[in-house]
Amino acid sequence: MSSSNARDINLTPWAFAKMEKLRLLEFYVPDFRGNRGNKVHVLDEGFEFVFNELKYLHWYGFPLKSLQTNFQTKNLAILEMPNSNVEELWSDFPPPVNLKRIDLKRSKQLTSIPNCSGLKSLKEFNLRNCSKLKRLPELPNNLKTLGIAGCKSLVEIPSSFKYLNKLESLELNDCESLESIPDLRGWKSLKELHGCECYKLKMLPEVPNSIESLQLSGTLIEEFPPSFEDLHSLKSLDLFDCSMLKSLPSSICKSKSLESLSVGNCSKIDKLPDNIGTLESLKSIDARGTAIREIPPSISCLKSLEYLNLSGCKGEDGVGLILPPLSGLDNLKELNLSDCRIKELPLSISCLKRLESLNLSGCKGEDGLGLILPPLSGLDNLRKLRLRNCRIKEILPSISCLKRLESLDLSGCKGEDGVVNCTSLEELPSPSFHSSNNVVADFTNCLKLNRNSLNYFLEGIVLQMQRLPSIVERHRKDYGRRRHLASICYPENDIPEWFSFQSTGSFIDVKLPQHCFNYNFICLALSVVVTISDPDHQCDHQEDYYHKHSRVRYEHIVKSKDGDQYLNGIDHLFDLFQMPCCGPDCIKSNHVIIGFGYCFDRELCDDEFSFRFYVKDLNESNIEHIKVIKCGVHLMFGPNLETSGDDDEFSSGDFSP
Template identity: 60%
Template sequence: MEDNFEGTETIEAISLDMSSSNARDINLTPWAFAKMEKLRLLKFYVSNVRDNRGNKVHVPGEGFEYVFNELKYLHWYGFPLKSLQPNFQLESLVILEMPNSNVEELWSGFMQLVNLKRIDLRESQQLIKFPDLSGTPNLESLILKECTSLSEIPSSIQHLTKMESLYLGGCVSLTSIPNCSGLKSLKELDLRDCSKLKRLPELPNNLETLGLSGCKSLVEIPSFFKYLSKLQSLDLCGCQSLMSILDLRGWKSLEYLGVLWCLMLPKVPNSIEILDLIDTVIEAPSFEDHDSLDSLYLNNSSMLKSLPSSICKLKYLETLCLFDCSNIDKLPEIPPSISCLKRLDSLNFSGCKGENAVCLILPPNLLGLDNLRELHLSDCGITELPDNLGRLTSLETLYLDRNHFQSIPGSIINLSKLRFLDISNCERIKVLPKLRYWTSISAVNCTSLEELSYPSFHNSSFYYDMEANFTNCFKLNRASLNYFLEGTVLEMQGRATSIVKRHLQVNAAQSPPSPLASICYPENDIPKWFSFRSTRSFIDVKLPQHCFNYDFICLALSVVVTISDPNHQCDHQEDDYHEYSNVNYEGIVKSKDGDRCLNRIDESEDDFYSLFEVPYCGPDYIKSNHMIIGFGYYFVSELCDDEFSFQFSVKNRNESNIEHIKVVKCGVHLTFGLNLETLGDEPYPKRLKHIK
């Protein structure tokens, strides 16, 4: 930066985003701020950390001659100096933020900064020493996350009576912390991943949130904890050396206790709302004194063999998760006492196979589970499902994937609220029974599946998206599949009509949300009922002039994707790891003068819209050519002209092309909605007109 000071005396704020690849390096001179006596805000920031290419604002070794009389806000990402200069005039400073800086000591000696309320030096890995803070009596927030070289916190911190939050997470060199009982306003203390910290300091009684996860050397919880009566959240996850917790019965405010990976912890404390016992060695927790518990997580609890009957005492329990409790021997029998949990909303037994899993047994009295919306029974070794499954009438999500049953009871049609059914990798199932309403289905790798029932939609009032995924279902009966497609197409068209009509009655000025539906199944050719077909990845569509007499267009888009490398391997070695790609489309309307204007099927700000998501490696990777059909709609009034162009592509989540999965064919089918002002209550199949 050249020493040209003309006009700089009026500058009050400087803000530069240094993350852009187009941002050039700036070389400041010692007199860069010499005339900026009114400067109140100085911000060299990085909006996209991933795009950061290091510090781009360079400072002379001797620092600055004159600086910052009126400065209130200083943010300097990657601040290059080792310390703030003694001649920095920062008496007016309120906020000091220097993340990822090169600072070794913030300042030396004593500095009077009575207006300072916030210091943020996160990820300043060169920071060795922190200064005396007695000159900052109004400091409210101190953030030193990931300052990995910092080994000591000054004792003067105990006098900061206005401090509300202290973040020291990831300070792996800290072995001790001074007495904090004087921090009368402190509500949040983060000590996560302070792996060398063996003892906790005295803490103020007003503390509400305490994060201790990853404190591997912490052996005990001090006795003064019983006075922390306002504590709401205590995270002890990963405290591998912790062998006991105080009786927390008097902690009326405690809502969350996390003890994930506390491998030495044998007992469960009482009187909390959320209890996280993932990866613990607890054998059989008693719930006699846990009547306020809202959520219970027992995932991967290797010593847990059964659920005690006292679980019925948890009258407020809404979430119960026992994912992958490999030693539970009472499954597939679910304890009858669960029926007493009238507020239970989510129940997860996935991975609990038991020793002799044969038939899933649901308690006869399921009427108590009136609020159960989610049921997870993935990979439970189930060979038979009960007939009374359809009595869980509030169920919205049902996971039955990776089991061994051959059929699903017909009572599933009674699940009138079911939105999602997962039967993926159930290799023995042959028939998918009739489902009620607009239910998404995942049936990936159901290699024996032959029959699909005609969808029983009943013109339902649900308006969420529907997806039917039959990837690698190679035995699907063609007539059955066509029957299923026919029902889906009719429902999609009727749904568009009713939604558009309702939307126009409420607000005709805004575009309505598109009721998207999509289907994927093994196939080589675009269906013949598609009016426009192409053997490439793009297609042009000419609309007839009479289409402008209608209010909206329903359209079906189809693509055939081909696989050049059926044996493609993921970079990751995990058996269940997947990397996903999106089959995208871009809809373009040509204007009369030849220019092209984007006119998307949805209101997305992206240049494309996703038709379907498929894994491009992993166990669910598509193993042959597959057909993908998607449905959408939009208003005729939004058209620029009568020519469409659709471009299809396969990209990963970083928007890069997937080389071994390509779109080789595509098609478009259009249906026009009749004038909605004259529809009245006419049945919806009669409201639509196909293009021949």
């Protein structure tokens, strides 16, 4: 029975009088995230009927403070009461001995559970987010899964805990009052131990060599126990934000099955193990925000490595982070060196044939010279390049060969002359996209951009969409109107002339040409011109990202075929572009923004629709000093349009730049 949309139901003693054979009873609420309460109520005296045959009970939001003596059922196998009001599970009577599963998650009033060691059939016990529970009951040793994540008041674990040798998964995440975990070496079936955000946990327990996943981010552990040397099955080790951890033991390199290693924000760790290159299965290393000074040369032996994050590793003063040759990383797909102190990238970076994303944002290089970029001609698969706030001597020679580049962020770059916001950038590479990933080209305040180069860049985007309409269609299915397939921002006063429909202000009405949808229509391009009245605007919330950044948003109003109007996205606005609204990266003059790839429900559309554009911060407040002063819409069609004598207007190419 789903009670989410029903009227309030009061269960009286006679409600189940004719149901002595009842085996399944369910009061279900489908959307617990919407804080919907159960509308089924029970009298304070509870039930007078005994469910002799009941095997499965699911009661979301069970209203009573405990199960009562007259609720006994010897056949009950599954008891699920999420979000219940239970304070004590049962009292003054023994529990149903055939229980196999108990689920009391998010029962925030639960404070006590009696001895459960006699429940020999119990396999699963879910107590997640029972935030007032301070102690666990004695538990049966046949238990396989125990969920106690989010039990913020839990301070003690029973002595019987060490006998749970059949347990396969233990979740302790967010048990913020728990200070210790007993020896777990006897748990020969344990595969996963998750203890993230256990803020008082200082000692890692002894664990069995069967463990595959250790997630301990946000704890206060300082060192590893002796059993750590024998973890041959370990696949994932998450130590993110373990601020007291001083080092990784060299014995970690015995874990030949290790695939993922995270020591991000472990600010006291100053090196990776010298023999880390022996971890032949390692796919991911996250060492951001550490004190690492030098990457060991053996890292080049990690043939399986796909992700390497060294963001914020400053290295040693005067020397910076020392990188070894990277040529052996044959499968590396993402390399993040943002905010590192690096003088120059090794030439071997051009050997990373499978690299798809390279982030060098904030890399200043050596004082007076800037970061030296080697030729990137070997990066045949590079799609995203982040050079935000870099000091780079030369940009174009390094990036002009990147034929698959989809996203290039040069905002805030400093060239040889030291002027911010890429004022030295003149030429652009050819755009290219080969998947449904979006192209984002942000040329904010790049005042020296060659207009012919910019027009060629725009033309390249349009032509590729016309030639590859399947990419547009796949993008529409994957993302709908949540984001555009390609977006661009650059300094200019006018929307491109080839935009079919243009209007002054932030609102535009469009009346479509007759029979236009009979042709190979692909999508719409939208454009605005934004102006700023206060280029030196100082934000009142300098440290607040949500107030410092704005987004140009829009709503789409369609006149449907039955003559009515409806708003495409009445619940929220759609994003056209995001940009800072104060600070050094804010626009200093009029800028054009174009979003390509907008699709709408054309089967409902007659021949009229409208767009209204806004500028808001990320908290949905209006931005007063940045306004939309012009807007435009352009219809994009595919090639080889079939035309007839009556439709010459479509054969002239009026709908292409």
